[in-house]
Amino acid sequence: MRVRERDRAAVRRAVALGLAVAAAAxxxxxxxxxxxxxxxxxxxxxxxxxxxxxxxxxxxxxxFKIVYHKLPRDADGQREQLVRRLAAxxxxxxxxxxxxxxxxxxxxxxxVREWTGEDRQQAEAGTLSGPLESARYGxxxxxxxxxxxVQLLWYRSDVVRTPPRTWDDMIEQARRLKAEGRPATVLIPxxxxxxxxxxxxxxxxxxxxxxxxxxxxxxxxxxxxxxxxEQLKALADSGLTSPSMSNAQEDDIRxxxxxxxxxxxxxxxxxxxxxxxxxxxxxxxxxxARYPTSDPNRPSKVTIGGFNLAVxxxxxxxxxxxxxxxxxxxAENQRFSAVKDGLPPxxxxxxxxxxxxxxxxxxxxxxxxxxxxxxRPITPAYQNVSTVLSKLLSPASAIDPPRTAERMRTxxxxxxxxxxxxx
Amino acid sequence: MxxxxxxxRAERRLGWALxxxxxxxxxxxxxxxxxxAVWLSFQRYDLKYPDQREFVGLDNYLTVLGNQYWWxxxxxxxxxxxxxxxxxxxxxxxxxxxxxxxxxxxxxxxxVSLIPYGIVTVVAAFSWRYAxxxxxxxxxxxxxxxxxxxxxxxxxxxxIVAEVWKTTPFMALxxxxxLALVSEDLxxxxxxxxxxxxxxxxxxxxxxxxPAILVAxxxxxxDAFRVFDNxxxxxEGAQDTSSVSVLAYNNLIKGLxxxxxxxxSVLIFLAVALIAFLFVKLFGTAAPGADDDGxx
Numbered sequence: 094m095r096v097r098e099r100d101r102a103a104v105r106r107a108v109a110l111g112l113a114v115a116a117a118a119x120x121x122x123x124x125x126x127x128x129x130x131x132x133x134x135x136x137x138x139x140x141x142x143x144x145x146x147x148x149x150x151x152x153x154x155x156x157f158k159i160v161y162h163k164l165p166r167d168a169d170g171q172r173e174q175l176v177r178r179l180a181a182x183x184x185x186x187x188x189x190x191x192x193x194x195x196x197x198x199x200x201x202x203x204x205v206r207e208w209t210g211e212d213r214q215q216a217e218a219g220t221l222s223g224p225l226e227s228a229r230y231g232x233x234x235x236x237x238x239x240x241x242x243v244q245l246l247w248y249r250s251d252v253v254r255t256p257p258r259t260w261d262d263m264i265e266q267a268r269r270l271k272a273e274g275r276p277a278t279v280l281i282p283x284x285x286x287x288x289x290x291x292x293x294x295x296x297x298x299x300x301x302x303x304x305x306x307x308x309x310x311x312x313x314x315x316x317x318x319x320x321x322x323e324q325l326k327a328l329a330d331s332g333l334t335s336p337s338m339s340n341a342q343e344d345d346i347r348x349x350x351x352x353x354x355x356x357x358x359x360x361x362x363x364x365x366x367x368x369x370x371x372x373x374x375x376x377x378x379x380x381x382a383r384y385p386t387s388d389p390n391r392p393s394k395v396t397i398g399g400f401n402l403a404v405x406x407x408x409x410x411x412x413x414x415x416x417x418x419x420x421x422x423x424a425e426n427q428r429f430s431a432v433k434d435g436l437p438p439x440x441x442x443x444x445x446x447x448x449x450x451x452x453x454x455x456x457x458x459x460x461x462x463x464x465x466x467x468x469r470p471i472t473p474a475y476q477n478v479s480t481v482l483s484k485l486l487s488p489a490s491a492i493d494p495p496r497t498a499e500r501m502r503t504x505x506x507x508x509x510x511x512x513x514x515x516x
Numbered sequence: 517m518x519x520x521x522x523x524x525r526a527e528r529r530l531g532w533a534l535x536x537x538x539x540x541x542x543x544x545x546x547x548x549x550x551x552x553a554v555w556l557s558f559q560r561y562d563l564k565y566p567d568q569r570e571f572v573g574l575d576n577y578l579t580v581l582g583n584q585y586w587w588x589x590x591x592x593x594x595x596x597x598x599x600x601x602x603x604x605x606x607x608x609x610x611x612x613x614x615x616x617x618x619x620x621x622x623x624x625x626x627x628v629s630l631i632p633y634g635i636v637t638v639v640a641a642f643s644w645r646y647a648x649x650x651x652x653x654x655x656x657x658x659x660x661x662x663x664x665x666x667x668x669x670x671x672x673x674x675x676i677v678a679e680v681w682k683t684t685p686f687m688a689l690x691x692x693x694x695l696a697l698v699s700e701d702l703x704x705x706x707x708x709x710x711x712x713x714x715x716x717x718x719x720x721x722x723x724x725x726x727p728a729i730l731v732a733x734x735x736x737x738x739d740a741f742r743v744f745d746n747x748x749x750x751x752e753g754a755q756d757t758s759s760v761s762v763l764a765y766n767n768l769i770k771g772l773x774x775x776x777x778x779x780x781s782v783l784i785f786l787a788v789a790l791i792a793f794l795f796v797k798l799f800g801t802a803a804p805g806a807d808d809d810g811x812x
Contacts, residue, residue: 173770340649348651488755514585515763
């Protein structure tokens with residue numbers, strides 16, 4: 094009997110302890126350490142961002158203390174968490190890492206504050222115009238560009254002699270390589286997702302086309318848009334793509350390229366450091382060139398990506414938040430992130446920094462593309478437009494240029510009016 | 517009125533009083549979101565344009581019901597549900613019979629067969645996805661040298677296989693409880709009357725198991741109709757493999773279109789309610805809790 098009772102007491106203690114632990118965990122999970130000047134940063138996982146945060150906190154000397162909360166790894170997951178909390182007017186978030194395509198949406202919904210006065214001047218000074226444009230909505234600035242991004246053509250210099258300048262030339266070269274029995278595949282992320290729309294937008298802009306009117310309210314879908322459709326279709330029908338093209342995202346094609354059967358890869362610069370680590374013998378022969386153009390008469394215009402730092406409309410500490418955001422994107426810290434995390438800076442002068450030459454060899458090509466970039470349509474409904482587009486573009490082999498363009502016109506217009514059904 | 521009657525009534529009142537708080541919480545937790553969704557479905561309400569919120573009556577329903585994406589998704593959902601259910605029922609029944617008759621290691625057999633059901637769907641779905649991707653997977657090159665997840669028919673088949681693999685054990689478990697209802701006496705009597713094995717199965721076992729079969733099929737149909745995670749991981753709805761749940765999620769969470777998204781949720785709710793209603797009507801007499809006349 095005594096033994097049983099002791100057992101029961103032990104169980105009770107264990108349960109009580111468990112509850113206490115659970116309660117403590119919940120409390121810490123919900124309420125980040127708060128003090129009057131804590132700035133909660135919600136940003137995508139970035140390997141060395143914590144170092145930047147620590148540096149800023151040291152320099153601030155108590156003016157603010159940034160706490161870095163990692164958002165999910167994938168863009169949709171990041172946006173969902175931010176949107177959900179902002180829609181509920183959560184005041185626990187101060188500085189937000191926004192993908193360039195979300196800025197208009199968050200601004201229109203009234204979730205982020207406008208950058209004004211001194212802060213605005215500082216955010217704009219020396220910043221490349223492309224990334225800056227992606228942070229504006231209705232003539233106002235809503236984000237400070239932290240890093241930008243742009244895709245390059247990666248090719249195997251051991252099989253490709255001169256990198257192709259045009260899309261058609263790339264297909265032609267690949268065809269010749271295939272006939273010779275050498276690595277010939279052209280890798281492009283063609284899954285039904287945003288990354289595929291980026292490819293389309295690049296082809297479209299390079300052809301001088303337009304999808305949506307400048308004020309972001311009307312679907313245009315002009316001849317350039319049709320031309321871009323034809324080119325995607327030509328690649329898909331060439332038999333030179335990967336069999337899993339229509340299910341592949343950026344990281345999938347990076348892995349496939351490292352297997353060694355491909356000659357070309359259209360992808361972001363993150364593939365470069367990964368290749369050095371995972372497939373050094375292939376990496377040795379990998380070079381880069383400007384993304385091939387649609388129109389032989391003009392250079393390609395490549396879609397930019399990247400992140401803008403915005404301050405939540407519900408932040409109780411806007412002044413400290415703007416200061417913190419400016420520190421996170423300072424020229425010095427952008428240089429650090431470029432070298433350590435491979436992120437292209439938004440401040441032009443950073444590209445000339447001496448360390449960049451060794452650690453970031455493709456910086457000149459990137460800068461060249463960034464000086465005349467393509468920007469994805471700026472509209473609050475971009476997410477909806479992109480979902481519709483990715484559906485109509487996928488799989489690439491099913492594109493029927495004039496018909497697909499016609500469907501784009503109606504469905505993009507519906508998306509802009511927030512009336513259609515997203516596939 | 518006798519004393520026992522009064523006592524009984526008092527007891528019943530006490531019973532009601534005791535479960536009232538729980539019942540109220542249930543109504544608040546499940547009823548309120550449903551009502552709110554219905555209310556939202558009559559509005560144009562997009563979180564991106566909070567100032568343009570307005571009442572639009574049945575417009576959203578017309579938009580959704582007149583849209584080909586919705587009907588494609590609906591067709592895919594019905595197809596996945598029906599094919600999956602047929603396969604699962606046959607396999608589940610076979611598995612249940614084996615488990616029921618297992619002589620040695622009965623507990624082990626039952627536990628082992630439940631493993632797929634215990635694995636988190638998303639995790640299992642990822643392993644399926646890699647298995648079916650050329651180069652990284654061991655299954656992709658088994659049938660052809662293409663990529664099966666890039667075509668509609670094979671994608672749907674893979675989704676169905678993943679679902680069947682995961683939930684057949686659950687079906688088997690439910691059917692096994694039904695098998696336990698079949699008494700050995702009945703089977704022996706049938707055998708003496710000269711019934712063949714198949715006759716004993718169809719004429720004796722199945723009718724006795726009817727309530728269990730109804731529960732198993734009903735639960736699985738409702739579950740299968742809401743299929744979501746396998747699709748999101750395997751194809752993200754590409755190649756027209758979206759189910760209605762994936763579509764509702766896309767419009768509601770990704771598109772922030774509360775009006776259209778809620779309309780889809782309400783339509784899914786209605787479809788599920790209809791399925792449940794039809795099942796109970798069809799299998800009426802066997803519904804658990806029904807009396808002999810088939811009335812509830």
